[in-house]
Amino acid sequence: MDTATFRTRLSAWLDTHDLTPDPADDSLDAHVAQLDRVRRELWEAGWMRHGWPEAVGGVGGPSVLRAVLGEEVATRQLAEPGLYSMVEVLVPTLISYASPTLAAEVVPRLLGGREQWCQGFSEPGSGSDLASLSTRAVRDADGHGWVITGQKVWTSLAQYATRCVLLARTGPDPGHAGISAFFLDMDSPGVTVRPLRTMHGVDEFAEVFLDEVHVPGDRLLGSVGDGWRLAMDLLPHERSTCFWHRVAHLYTRLDRLIDQREKPEDEAAALGEAYLALHMVRCRSHATQRRLAASGRLGPETSVDKILLATAEQQLFDTARDVLPGSVELTDPAWRTEYLYSRAATIYGGTAEVQRNIVARHLLGLGKE
Structure with a gap:
């Protein structure tokens, strides 16, 4: 489907399907619930599937169709644009670095409004300088999984997230080569989330504490040491x-x-x-x-x-x-x-x-x- 046809058909559908948020509730809880609703209805109607590969539940087509969809959502003020656009940051990463089986299982949950995800990159001592992060992952006792200890900060929507794309140091190298990436379940024992109040009065960010959190081996994204490469692929989307x-x-x-x-x-x-x-x-x-x-x-x-x-x-x-x-x-x-x-x-x-x-x-x- 070409871009003009997609926009025309999408606009006509939105004109007849009321996804307007409740104007009486401007809380973050309401914004996240509205985001879930919008993604879910757009997914079920097929619009959210355009521009994504069939392997993760999409229907293919150029990625610009996703941009057109996001533009319509933002222009009609159906969902907060910063929250809505997280899919453009995290889904391409999962498709590129997770196993095909894992990506096929979890990506439809995010696109379909059944889950929220977050991104665990920044730390108290390494905001824009990711190479200096200190969160550490070591092999567990049987050598098949990982145990992660450390702290993340400025993690958007961590208190609502089901999963987290997380960077941790797995090797002795103090720079880029010693960093790996994981797909962490946020309900894992040892994960503590503490929302942060910002000056604009919204607890959108949080700090995340990781106290010997076990992560299965199949949740490693890419290979050991691929964390920096993953970050360099993800950040341009962000x-x-x-x-x-x-x-x-x-x-x-x-x-x-x-x-x-x-x-x-x-x-x-x-x-x-x-x-x-x-x-x-x-x-x-x-x-x-x-x-x-x-x-x-x-x-x-x-x-x-x-x-x-x-x-x-x-x-x-x-x-x-x-x-x-x-x-x-x-x-x-x-x-x-x-x-x-x-x-x-x-x-x-x-x-x-x-x-x-x-x-x-x-x-x-x-x-x-």
């Missing part, structure tokens, strides 16, 4: 493809801002600049979708996507603060929450400084030692 949904959401915020301004001539130049910044990200995201479709892989060039998205998001909410004086600070909790969340745009998924270093070294060939 820094690019899922932004299609985020940009669509930000366009709705811009429309709202234009509707709420008191005078039509107020801050016209600033609004125009905010629009151009969003348009630039969307054009870049479109190019990234085409690159993914052509090669099946993404690389360090996605750091450009991340820089553009973070810049545009903060610019939009800075503009809202200027155009609607007092709303962020005093009168509008919705604007205030999103403004505060936008401050993290240059931190999550790798800081802006890290992204610029990647661009300088890997794309421009600068700063090599």
Whole structure:
């Protein structure tokens, strides 16, 4: 099915199937429950299966169909875009690194809204510097499984997650080569999750404590020592493809801002600049979708996507603060929450400084030692 036909048919279906969330409940619990509902109904109707391989319950087709679906979900405000887009980060990883049997078993559960997953990368002493992580996995007594001990932090939705894609050190090498990846069941004995309250008032993140947690041998993703390679394959998705949904959401915020301004001539130049910044990200995201479709892989060039998205998001909410004086600070909790969340745009998924270093070294060939 081509993109235009898919969008037309999807839009018609959404027009006749009410997936609108309850406007009276803006809690994180409600957002996660709504996310489950949206994924489940889209999966059962077949829409969530497009762009995914048949081996994991999909119906095939280009990956851009997933972007179109996410854009429709975000534009109609059916699910929080950041939560919805986690599938674009974790599912490609499971398909690439898990055994075919495991991927076929678990991927439909996530896409079908029966499970939530999380990503256990960052640690208290190694946020953007994954190579310095200290969580350790050692062979268990019979040599078939693993025992993991350590701590993760800033783990999105860990308190709701059934499973976790986790990095741990399995070898003596202090750098990249000693890291492996695991697919951990979050109800395993020894796993403790503690939600973290952020400045925008939502417990979206959590810290995860791992106290001699047993992981079966068949939950190793890839081979021993493949953790860094997995991370380098996963992070470009976290820094690019899922932004299609985020940009669509930000366009709705811009429309709202234009509707709420008191005078039509107020801050016209600033609004125009905010629009151009969003348009630039969307054009870049479109190019990234085409690159993914052509090669099946993404690389360090996605750091450009991340820089553009973070810049545009903060610019939009800075503009809202200027155009609607007092709303962020005093009168509008919705604007205030999103403004505060936008401050993290240059931190999550790798800081802006890290992204610029990647661009300088890997794309421009600068700063090599």
